[in-house]
Amino acid sequence: MTDSKEIKVKEKQEATSPAQPTLEGLVFTPEVDIFEDEKAITLLADIPGVSPEMLNIDLRDNVLTISGDVARMDLSGEEWLTQEFETGRYYRQFTLSEVIDQNRIDAKLSQGVLRLSLPKVEKATPRKIAIKAG
Amino acid sequence: MIYRRFVGFPGLENRNPFSEIENMRRQVERLYQGFLSPYARPAAGVFPLVNLTESKEHYALRAELPGVRSEDLDIQATANTLTLAGERKIPEEKQSAKYHRRERESGRFSRVITLPGEINPDKVEASLVNGVLTVVVPKAEASKPRQITVR
Structure with a gap:
């Protein structure tokens, strides 16, 4: 029990956008991890309830948009006892500073976690320049 | 006053x-x-947050557990409680990875949910789809509503 910390409860963050959404319903900001190495930028996002066909990833002009819809729960014949969380769309945008190779973008969705790999364009990868002694 | x-x-x-x-x-x-903001303060303050509904036949419990594998999840039922325990693991990335953002949390969790009525602990069914856990708990015969006919 002592080998790992306990997970803390966290509220889902409702997204705040200056523009009014045209679709009704709640919009949440997914939690993400973003890391970078020499080859690529990798993004992990928690989007529970989003199925692969309802996920949209868009990259244009260095702006990456992730949006995912959650299917409405079928609650026919059921009555609420406790509601501690709500469901809705997930939406988040990022501005990328690197040039991304659009053709090699790879996205995987498993157990409600999106793993998006954004490979950098070849020329953006640092190249070691050998200096010859003259 | x-x-x-x-x-x-x-x-x-x-x-x-x-x-x-x-x-x-x-x-x-x-x-x-x-x-x-009725959801501003979760009733229990314990991970995971749950939504609980009931029908005539069963209780249904839903929780968002993204990235938790079913083998890392332990669900136990007694006469009127349900225990959700497990661990959310976030695999280590390569040493060379430089983090820009780190918002996702990993760790253990355990929560006991007391249901309002008696349940049938032998017939509990759980499914984990797209990171959403759904546990369907049949009510015990004694706690099902009964239609009473007036003669």
Whole structure:
């Protein structure tokens, strides 16, 4: 029990956008991890309830948009006892500073976690320049 | 109490007329807190947050557990409680990875949910789809509603 910390409860963050959404319903900001190495930028996002066909990833002009819809729960014949969380769309945008190779973008969705790999364009990868002694 | 004073004459006994207004402001504020954001403070404050519904036949419990594999999840049922325990693991990335953001949390969790009625612990069914856990708990015969015919 002592080998790992306990997970803390966290509220889902409702997204705040200056523009009014045209679709009704709640919009949440997914939690993400973003890391970078020499080859690529990798993004992990928690989007529970989003199925692969309802996920949209868009990259244009260095702006990456992730949006995912959650299917409405079928609650026919059921009555609420406790509601501690709500469901809705997930939406988040990022501005990328690197040039991304659009053709090699790879996205995987498993157990409600999106793993998006954004490979950098070849020329953006640092190249070691050998200096010859003259 | 506030109503009585409102309806009656504004208190002559009130030395500070603003204290009443202050009091009212606080009450309204409290009302708003509960009214506008009923989910602001989770009932239990324990991960994971759960939604609980019931039908005539069963209780249904839903929780968002992204990235938790079914083998890392332990669900136990007794006569009227359900225990959700497990661990959310976030695999280590390569050493060379430089983090820009790190918002996702990993760790252990354990939560006991007491259901309002008796359940049939042998027939509990759980599924984990797209990171959403759904546990369907059949009610025990004794706690099902019964139609009573009037003769």
